[in-house]
Amino acid sequence: MEDELKEKSHICHEECPVTRALEIIGGKWRIPIIWKxxxxxxxRYNELKRSIPGITNIMLTRSLQSLEEHGLVKRVQYNKIPPHVEYSLTDSCHDLMPALAIINEWGKHAL
Incomplete structure (x- = not known):
C-alpha cells in the first residue's frame, strides 16, 4: 500500500508543471535573486549580495548555481583586470517575469 502511494505521488509530481516550476524557483532566496x-x-556577486538583506554567501552561491543549472541565470566571467563575474537573467527567465509580477500583485492584497 505504501509503495502504491509513493508511486502515485511520484507520477503526479512529474506530471504537474506547477510543482516542477515551484521546485525550481521555490525556496527562500531564489525569487528575491530573480527579482533583483x-x-x-x-x-556583480557582491552587489547582488548587498541588495538582498540577510542572505549568506553560501546561500547566494548555492541559489545562483541552482538557477544557472536550470537555465534561468547566466554567469559571465570577465578575464580583465580586475577579473569579475556578472549575473543576469536568461531569456527563459525573462519569460517567467510576467507570472512573477502577477504573483507580486496578488501578494500585495493577500491576507
Whole structure:
C-alpha cells in the first residue's frame, strides 16, 4: 500500500508543471535573486549580495548555481583586470517575469 502511494505521488509530481516550476524557483532566496536580477542587465556577486538583506554567501552561491543549472541565470566571467563575474537573467527567465509580477500583485492584497 505504501509503495502504491509513493508511486502515485511520484507520477503526479512529474506530471504537474506547477510543482516542477515551484521546485525550481521555490525556496527562500531564489525569487528575491530573480527579482533583483530582473532590474539589472548584469550585476556583480557582491552587489547582488548587498541588495538582498540577510542572505549568506553560501546561500547566494548555492541559489545562483541552482538557477544557472536550470537555465534561468547566466554567469559571465570577465578575464580583465580586475577579473569579475556578472549575473543576469536568461531569456527563459525573462519569460517567467510576467507570472512573477502577477504573483507580486496578488501578494500585495493577500491576507
Amino acid at each position: 536580477l530582473s532590474t539589472e542587465k548584469g550585476i
